[in-house]
Amino acid sequence: MNLFSDIRTLVISEIEAMMAAGDLPAGLELGAVAVEPPRDATHGDMATNAAMVLAKPAKLSPRVIAEKLAARLAADERIADVQVAGPGFLNLTLVPSVWAGLLTSALKSGDAFGRAAIGAGIKVNVEFVSANPTGPMHVGHVRGAVFGDALARLLAFAGYDVTREYYINDGGAQVDVLARSAFERYREALGQEPEIREGLYPGDYLIPVGEAMKAKWGDSLLGEPEEVWLQDVRLFATEMMMQMIRDDLALLGVEMDVYSSEKALYGTGQIEAAINTLREMGLIYEGTLEPPKGKLPEDWEAREQTLFRSTAHGDDVDRPVMKSDGAWTYFAPDIAYHYNKVQRGFDQLIDIFGADHGGYVKRMKAAVSALSGGRVLLDVKLIQLVKLWKDGEPFKMSKRAGTFVTLRDVVEQVGADVTRFVMLTRKNDAPLDFDFAKVMEQSKDNPVFYVQYANARINSVMRKAQAAGIDVSDATLAGLDLGGLSNPAEIALAKKIAEWPRLVEIAARGNEPHRVAFYLYDLAADLHGLWNRAKDEPELRFIQDDPATTQSKIALARATGVVISAGLAILGVTPVEEMR
Known part of the structure; x- marks a missing residue:
């Protein structure tokens, strides 16, 4: 039950009736008509901008439209x-029975309450993490992993057909560096002194790789030139790193549907096919580029390259796909990879990148637009940095990693649930401070605790009611007449519950899972507010002397718990039943 959608349908229906009656011109576009919570709760339960957005195309005063529309809406029961x-503007106040019906709907639907159909089976590919397979995941990957997984869960809840995908960046020089670094740990495993020279990966995480290489090859690689062992060691070390990354993701509760390899694009004709497709469209040409901004003429050497005419699809400049020496640029395999996703039949693509990929967005959108004929939309979400703090000081690097704080460091400190929720307490493009002390404190300022505490309180009153012999099963609560819930504080909580289905649609359309975390905090605040008021107003307490009254009040609490549970599931957080 999406109450806001239902009332919007009513508004649209009455506008169409006004057009049919000649009160409004026929054929008005109604897409901008919205029904939403009023900015000021004293103005009613809902507000619509219908008259404001229709006034100009209808060539009528908005107030004239509003008064005629108001008379029609008032007739609805x-x-x-x-x-x-x-x-x-039109402010609407609903009859009390609407809120009782809403709570009943939430109780009957359970965790599916708020599940939307706006996705209508649309196939969406969400690519996230995609870290270089050269070591364990660091804290920057944590935020992208949590965001991507929560977004995938949100879209699935809204009816989309979602595929989670990890693009393994195993085609570049960094995996050669990994192989050389692993070889030094292999030498170490055989009793020799490793030479971790500048440019190699120094982390202790490669020690087990060296031990595994010893078990596989013995000492047969010692003394062999690099060209003999590089390819085999590269593959072996990459597979071990990817297993480490899979284990790290599992620790965070993230599972991928597909792992795609950049290396697999080379030598298979896929890059050539993608570039030739663009060439057939007249979008590939030989030319030179203007010097980058800030470059002096003497610093710039103009060289003819193979270029993609990305400016034809919204980019600022055309982009090279082949260097003057005939080698592919890093952009070429990425074009081929996205072409592969287009060919797999996805309707929408979402890429989740680190903040340092900002300059990459327009060129990739241009490539997808060209290769799909404009059919497939690409949304790129940039993830800003996470700053770690502990005891008022920046959190120190991990010795195991060598240069950074790992995902495992964070999760082992505070747990996966806390990590996930906190990572979603800021919009993805805003920096985030992660304070190990604050995320574990039990206070209103800690959103994880605040939401979980609300759920624990709900479970507490249900246990007390059950201990008193009162039936508070979902089936029983869903069958009650909840019209007795009339206190303004109770209605306010019901109104917040009513916003949940609308919030799901808004968050899914904008690819913004952080909205769920924000909403859950506000919902928890309303529940805690009602709980605290009940200390001074006994009639608001969930447990009453009359069992029937108790059941009605617990139905409100349970409906709140249903939404908290569904919201936490989208965030990938397990709701707690009691606080310890």
């Missing part, structure tokens, strides 16, 4: 009052 405000 769900509407208690309609007020025209300001130049033509």
Whole structure:
């Protein structure tokens, strides 16, 4: 039950009736008509901008439209009052029975309450993490992993057909560096002194790789030139690193549906096929580029290259796909990889990159636009940095990693649930401070605790009711007449619950899972507010002397718990039943 969608349908229906009656011109575009919570709760339960957005195309005063529309809406049995405000906004107040019906719907639907159909089976590919397979995941990957997984869960909840994908960057020089670094640990495993020279990976995480190489090859690689062992060691070390990354992701509760390899694009004709497709469209040409901004003429050597005319699809400049020496640029395999996703039939692509990939967005969108004929949309989400703090000081690097704090460091400190929730308490493109002390403190300032505490309180009152012999099963609560819930504080909590289905749709359309975390905090605040008021107003307490009254009040609490549980599931967080 999406109450806001239902009332919007009513508004649209009445506008169409006004067009049919000649009160409005026929054929008006109604897409911008919205029904949403009013900015000021004292103005009613819902507000619509219908008259404001229709006034100009209808060539009528918004207030004239609003007054005629108000008269029609007032006739609906769900509407208690309609007020025209300001130049033509409409504020709607609903009859109390609507809120009782909403709670019943939430109880009957359970964790599926708020599940949307806006995805309508649309196939979406969410590519995230995609870390170089050269070591364990670091804290920057944590935020991208949590964001990507929560977004995938959100989209699935909204009806999309979602595929989670990891693109293994195993085609570049960094995996050669990995192989050389692993070889030094192999020498170490055989009793020799490793030479971790500048440019190699120094972390202790490669020691087990060296031991595994010893078990596989014995000492047969010692003394052999690099060209003999490099390819085999590269593959072996990459596979071990990817297993480490899979284990790290599992520790965070993230599972991928597909792992794709950059290396697999080379020598298979896939890069050539993608570039030739663009060439057939007239989008590949030989030319030279202007010097980058900030480069002096004497610093710039103009060289003819093979270029993609990305400016034809919204980019700022054309982009090279082949260097003057005939080697592919790093952009070429990425074009081929996205072409592969287009060919797999996805309707939407979402790439989740680190903040340092900002300059990559337009060129990749241009490539997808060209290769799909504009059919497939690409949304690129950039993940800003995470700053770690502990005891007021920056959190020190991991000796095991050598140069950075690992995902495992963070999760072992605070747990996966806390890590996931905190990573979603800021919009993805805003920096995030992660303070190990604050994320574990039990206070209102800690959103993880605040939301979990609300759920624990709900479970507490249900256990007390059960201990008193009161039936508070979902089936029983869903069958109650909840019309007795009339206190403004109780209705306010029901109104917040009513926002959940709308919030799901908004968050899914914008690819913004952080909205779920924000909403859950506000919902928890309303529950805690009601709980605290009940200390001074006994009639608000969930446990009453009358069992029937208790059941009605617990139905409100349980409906709140249903939404908290569904929201936490989207965030990938397990709800707690009691705080310890």
